[in-house]
Amino acid sequence: MSLKDSEEALSEYLEQQDHLTSIATFGQHHTSVSVYSTTTVVRAPEAVVRGRWSPAVDGFAGEQLLLNHRRSGRDLGMQLGVSRYYAHDAVLSSAHADLREREDGAITLPGHRRLKTGLTSTVVARRSGRQFSGRPASLNDLATVLWHGQGITGSLPVTVQDASAAVSLRSAPSGGGLYPIRLVVLAQHVKGLAPGAYEYQPHSHTLYPLHRIPMPVDLAAHLWTADVEPGKAAFALVYVYDLYVNSQKYGDSGLVFALIEVGGISQNIHLARTALGLIACDQGGYDKQALEKTLGFDGTSRHVVHFTLVGHGEA
Ligand SMILES: Cc1cc2nc3c(=O)[nH]c(=O)nc-3n(C[C@H](O)[C@H](O)[C@H](O)COP(=O)(O)O)c2cc1C
Incomplete structure (x- = not known):
């Protein structure tokens, strides 16, 4: 035939x-x-x-992770890691986490605003918004959003070999108080802040420029989005996970704990921006590798794990 x-x-x-x-x-x-x-x-x-693309790929990486995560609670490695973190040097390094922040060239943020909007009405009003107007946000709005997401809100006293120290605690919970998530601001339209990439430093409540001379990041080139004009958002927030900060203690569970932490930070940020009258939309379709390259994260120990656009909405 x-x-x-x-x-x-x-x-x-x-x-x-x-x-x-x-x-x-x-x-x-x-x-x-x-x-x-x-x-x-x-x-x-x-x-x-x-959704498998190739018969050679047997199962999801996520599936493998969850299977290992369920097992790791009984792992000797996990138990040793957890007990190791009660050792003096590990406690001291948590208590001195502020020393990891850089001072030279850091920009001091204004203090955060105390938001008076009721919690229930803010939770109800929070909606993802996609129609950004391009109107600039104030530096105070940015500072308020960052502080509610990750600001220092308390301290936990610890005694180390007769000396007393304290671990700083933040607005969102973190497995073991290790805080492996860092927030990077991609400023576009923020009054008094040059467009560019900055890391939020919670202890000093400062922004540290990721490039020596701040340069705008082309958001549209790093996102796959059909219904948002990224260039009109006032700023974007990039969540970066530092794998070794908590996986040394928790093994495979470190990633799971970190993603839970991202959710806590993200919800605080959404509630704060809602109370400030700003719109925001999380973005699942970002180019992880390109973004890591642009921001100078290696993509091996430091990974971009979430992305949110924030700004004023159209009237
Ligand atoms: C991890 C994550 C990724 C998301 N990615 C996108 C996205 O790429 N594009 C988009 O328009 N919305 C995105 N969203 C927003 C959801 O579509 C939105 O939260 C959902 O439709 C519920 O609506 P609401 O936030 O207004 O309650 C994302 C939300 C989350 C939590």
Whole structure:
């Protein structure tokens, strides 16, 4: 049978089997690459659900992580890591975390505003907003958002070999008080702040420029978004996870704990910006590797794990 004949025969057959065309169309609409692309365009339900692109990839990395995470609580390694963190030097390094912050060239932020809006009404009013106006935010608004997300709010006294010290505590909870998440501000339209990338330093409540001469970051080049104009947001917040800060203690659970921490920080930030009358939208579609390169994070021990746009909405 020639190819032409077989194509015609197939078309004829498909015309009689309506449901097969629907299955093929469904498969094509739900993925650009089928795991069975070498044999047929029809995807099995499992492949559709798992979204796997290649039969060589066996399962999700996330699935593997969760399986290991469930196990790691009983791991000797995890138990040793946890007990190690009660040693004097580990406690002292937590108590002196402020020494990791850099002073030279750091920009002091104004104090945070005390927000009076009721908690329940702020929780109800919080909505993701995507229509940014491009109107600049004040430095005070930025400082208030950052402080509510990660500011120092208390201290935990500790005694180390007869000497007393204190671990600074922050507005959002963190597994073991280790705080492996750092916030990077990509300023675009903030009064009194040159467009550029800055790391928020919670202990000194300062911004540290990531580049010697602040340079604007082209947000549109780092995001895949159809319904947002990133250039009109006042600033973006990038959440960076420093793997070794908590995985030395918690093993594989370190990542899980860090992502929980991101959620806590993020909710505080959304509530604060809502109370300030700003809109914001989390962005899942960012170019992780490109962003890490632009910001100078290695993508091995330091990873971009979340991204949020914040600014004034259109009136
Ligand atoms: C991790 C995460 C990623 C998100 N990514 C996007 C995104 O890429 N684009 C977008 O428009 N909204 C994004 N959102 C916002 C959600 O679409 C939004 O929170 C959801 O529709 C619920 O609406 P609400 O926030 O107004 O309550 C994201 C939210 C989260 C938590």
